[in-house]
Every structure is written in C-alpha cells, then in structure tokens.
Amino acid sequence: MPEIDQHQPTTFCPSQLATRDVQRAKIFYNELFGWTFDDVRLPAGDVYTRCRVRGREVAAFRQVGREAGWTLCISVHNVDTAVQRATRLGGRVRSAPNDLLNLGRMATIEDRDGATFGVWQSQALPATLRARPAGEVSTACWHELSADDPADAQQFYTELFGWRARTSHELGREYTEFRVGAQAVGGLVKKPAPRTPPSWIAYFSVRDCDWAARIAAVMGGQIVAAPRDLPTVGRFALVRDTEGSVFGILGARPS
Template identity: 35%
Template structure:
C-alpha cells in the first residue's frame, strides 16, 4: 500500500477517462475494483478508503460525433508546467490543451508526443492527484507503447527530464523511465505484431487475481482484449476494455505459473 499526499516532479500522479455515458462507465469501474463514488465539479471521482484514485468525466459532444474511442489519459506531476509545455512543440510534439486552471486544484495541460500518444501534465495546488497507488484496485504502472522508441525517449527526457535505461524484452526493446534512481514508468517499442494500433499510453491497475478480475470485467459488460498470461518475474497481466472501448491493463504481482488463458 502506498498513501500519497505529494508527488515529486516526473512522477505519474493521476489518470482520467472521458466517456459518452459516465454513469455506465462509473458502474463498470466501481464494480470491477470495488471503488467508492464521489460526484465532484464536472468529474466523478472513484475512491478507496476515502482517498481519490482516478476520475471519469463526460466526453465532449464533438468527440462523440467524431467517433473517438474513450482512452485513459495519465497525468505526470511537474514543478513548472509552463516551462515543460514550452518544450513540447520544438521537440516534435503537439499541445492539445494549453496550461489552464482546474478550479483551485491545480493547473493542467494535455499533449501528444511525436508519435501521437496522449499524456497530461499536472502542476498541483490543492489536489496532488491519486491518494493511493500501487495497491489492489489502484494504479500501479504506466507504459508507453510507441512506434518510435528512439524519438519518444528523447522527447520525454527533454520535456519531463526522465532518465532512460534500455533492456531487451523477448523480440523487442523495453525502456525504463527514471526520476533519479526511482523507476516511474516504461516504454515498449511496438512491432509489426501490433498491426495498425497507434502509439498510446497504457495505465495498469493492480489486482489480487488477474484471471478472476478479467472474467469479472467481461461479466460487467467489458471485454478481454489480451487474455491473462504470465510476465515473469512480475506476475500475471491482461488487457481489458470497458463497455465503451476504453483500454486498460490489470496486473497481479507475484501471480504466475498458470500460462496463457485459453
């Protein structure tokens, strides 16, 4: 269990999901992760033991009309959001939402990296972000799946200041992102096996039992995108979608040895 009241620069601190039907989406995630529900200003906050975990909000009408699929957008805490955003476009990214106030909670901006993956930046004032991470039913890992790991790695190092360390993973490359000596996220080089899927950030939620949670997601109206399988030595993971197609991953640390689910 990790209780958090303040995040350091470069740490993932929050995630939000836009939905065409927030009530339906809220029921799905609340049921899947046994989370409480708090209706705030423009957002529905999912909670655990009285602490904020993630947020759900209504998609804009134009997003729905364009047929955009809901996607989890992770937030990274930064000390100086204007300085970070000023580096985005010169490094090949795009600023989707320039820095703006979010009530008295803090300031946010939304960007895409050179390959199109969407990420938000957050400079906290009265809301640090998730009050719990890295325990069952909360976020535990954030991973960039990208078409160009070299370009993306340079981009995030320049914009956020992450240090990178690369290692081989099966038939591709994996990069760990660090703040100082602390690992904060990862990056996977996508291969032809990914088909036409665009670059994207994946948010992982921790669970006690991967297979049971994946099955529950399907019963609640979601779908299993990648069946539960082992990722030694981490544990067991699956990729799941909610009723409107929002993609996320679940992982049970230390749970392994079953092999892939048929």
C-alpha cells in the same frame, strides 16, 4: 500501505478517463476495482468525478461528448512551462492549459509519435484530498508507452521530463524503463502491431488477473489480450471498458 501526499514532479499522478456516460463508468469500475466516487460539478455543467480507494483519489472521470479514453497524467511544477517545452521538442498541444476549479491545472500533449498524455499541476489542497494509496490493489501500478519509434520517444521524454532511460533485452524484445532517481516511473516498448496507434496505457493492480478479466467481460468490457504470465513481473491482461477505453490489469502469478 504508504500514502502519497504530493506527487514528485515528473512522476505519474492519477489518470483521467474521458467518458460519455459517467454513471455507466461508475458501475463498471466499481464492480471491477471497488472504487467509490465523489462528483464535482464544473462551471460549464460537466461532471468531474474523483475515484477513490479508502477515501484517497486514485483516478478521475470527466464527462465528454466526444471520443472516450484514458489520459495518463504526469505531475509537473508548472503546466505552462511544460507545454512550451514540449512544443519546442516537436510535440503538439491537444488541449491548452486550463484550471480545474481549485483542484489543479492541466493540459494534454501529443508527442512526436502521436501518443497523448496529460501534464498536471496540483493546487495547494489538504492532504486528505490530495493523497492516494501507493502500491495498493485497485490503484495504478505501472504506466507503459507503445511507440512507433522507441528511440525517438526516449529522446523526447528524457528531454521533456529529465527522465533517465535504461534499456534491456528480455523475452526477445527491447524494453526501456524510465526512471526518476532510483524510482522506475514507466516503460517504453515498440508497439506490437503496425496499424495500432502509439499510446500510453495504465496498468491497475488486482489480486487475481483471471478473476478481474472475467468480471470485466461480464460487465460488458472486452478482453483485448487474455491473461498471461510475464516472468519476474506477474500476470497481466488488457481490457476495453464499456466505451472502448483500454487499460491493463496486473496481478501476482499463480503459485
């Protein structure tokens, strides 16, 4: 598989999981995705864990004492500039820009609809620490936003990141793809249930969606949406991990 040595600005980079129990998260995601882990002790005493596939970083865990959850991160040239622009566009800063040792600089932002995402500025690191596999099983393969107001969300993100939006009508619903050049980087859909909050979700590639869903359930997770086929895409499911953090899995459709 090809490897990404440096993420193109305004494309997604490894997502970060806030977890109250790093060891429990390691057991769950190792069993599900086969991830291996590399812990870094932060100055405040917290643990930052790099999750790896074949030695390459594909996600990260960060120990917290508050609400757990996945934060999808978007690579930018300059975090502070991105935060200022998001604020001018009506977004809200959830956590101010801060440096994570010599790994990078990050902030979290809430869009106008209330969905949270991160912006990440990588520091100059050796490629062996920075790179990740592309298009490989157990790595993120898609990122999708469920919004209250898709038209407003489309305007916010295209102005913030310069993404191009292409909207189609398939399977009885409107779906928008965000693109950087010719590359599709994420999707946008109206959220299915009025009471659910707007949110970004990461989908991770698996060989067999049904098998992965069963493993997640056996390990103490919960199946939010049972495996089903999505024409031209594959077979997907939504899962909550042992702390309630939601993510998706996507595999090939059965032949």
